[in-house]
Amino acid sequence: MQSKDFFPLNTEFFLASRIVSRSKGNFSWTFVVIAITSIALGFAIMFIAVAILTGFKKEIREKVVGFSGHIQISRFSQSASFEPQPIEKNQRFYRKLQQNREISHIQTFAVKAGIIKTKDQIQGVILKGVGSDFDWKFFNDKMVEGRTFRVNDSTRSDEVIISRKIANLLNLKVNDDLRMYFIVGNTTLGRKFNISGIYDTGLEEFDKLYVMADIHHIQRLNNWSPLQVGGFEIFLKNFNDIDRMGVYVYHQIGFSLDASTIKMLYPQIFDWLDLQDINVLIILILIILVSSTTIISTLLILILERTTMIGVLKALGMRNAAIRKLFLYNAMYIVGWGMIWGNAIAFSLCLLQKKFGLVTLAQESYYVSVIPINLNGWNILLLNLGTILVCYMIFAIPSFVISKVTPLKAIRFS
Secondary structure: OHHOOOOOOOHHHHHHHHHHHHHHHOOOHHHHHHHHHHHHHHHHHHHHHHHHHHHHHHHHHHHHHHHHHOEEEEEOOOOOOOOOOEEEOOHHHHHHHHHHOOEEEEEEEEEEEEEEEOOOEEEEEEEEOOOOOOOOOHHHHHHEEEEOOOOOOOOOEEEEEEHHHHHHOOOOOOOOOOEEEEOOOOOEEEEEEHHHHHHHHOOOHHHHEEEEEEEHHHHOOOOOOEEEEEEEEEEOOOHHHHHHHHHHHHOOOOEEEEEEEEEOOOOOHHHHHHHHHHHHHHHHHHHHHHHHHHHOOOOOOOOOOOHHHHHHHOOOOOOOOHHHHHHHHHHHHHHHHHHHHHHHHHHHHHHHHHOOOOOOOOHHEEEEEEEOOOOOHHHHHHHHHHHHHHHHHHHHHHHHHHOOOOHHHHHHHO
């Protein structure tokens, strides 16, 4: 009875499985274990590096978006002033944009430069006015003391929220009065607010700048009507659509208005984030090079140890391609177990970090207090498929040594 009668798979796979089972305890098995360990550790590092990079970029993006939205609509201006010209709240494009399935939310805003004055300190800030349509989800997650405030279209609220950075600089706390002064024309106007809460996002450039307040205050300071605002902030469902949607919004709003994405408003932040991709790419290349050396060495040892078997198989009429296929099955066995262990190690470490935040960072330098993790299904799938493809190509190199083995020399070699 032939082997195929009791083993349902092809001959090459059957022989490969026999090689693996017989190799245990042999000299070559040590190298197989080393290769599996090398692939597992290398893949785990690549997995974790990608999870950290994408998590870090996602965290920073969400913080910037929380302050400004994905796309801002404002009036064209010749200057880089913090006080844009007013636009009408009721716009023809509003309903069309609101009905777009790729847009999750639209809200109005206005900003005005001012100075906070205490008994012994002064601090220049930007008062950002928000309306009843403002989405407080981002700031609710970032509150460290107190609470956010409610904006009503019919009444004006004197409550504001400030950052922990400003609170520490000026020695302020929740429920304290906050006095701000503004330049309006040739006069200075003062306003007294009450601090309802303190937030902390970790983005120092934003935290030390913005005080959130009712938009009615800015409308009164600038002598605007209740139907005039500084602009609109648009939030998208998918950040990856930002460039395309930026162009779309620009063409919908007319010639008197401008639409800017946050990439255009804060290019230095997003250029810095893009540089992180290069660091991870270097890590991936180095890991692949180191693992490749171990993988090629292991397969060469397996081939050399089975030189006699190769000679016998050739003498029996098996072609070089079939024998190479046999050893490629062996190679994929090594890769398979390496990736199983690599995924298990990486998943375990990522889940522990995601749940407990074991590894922390200096928020002042990195904008986040703990290393962020992003477990994206597509990234994981592409990383696994890419690793399999690269390993298969690497294993194909030493397998061509088989074509140099002749039956006579192989049998004599034994």
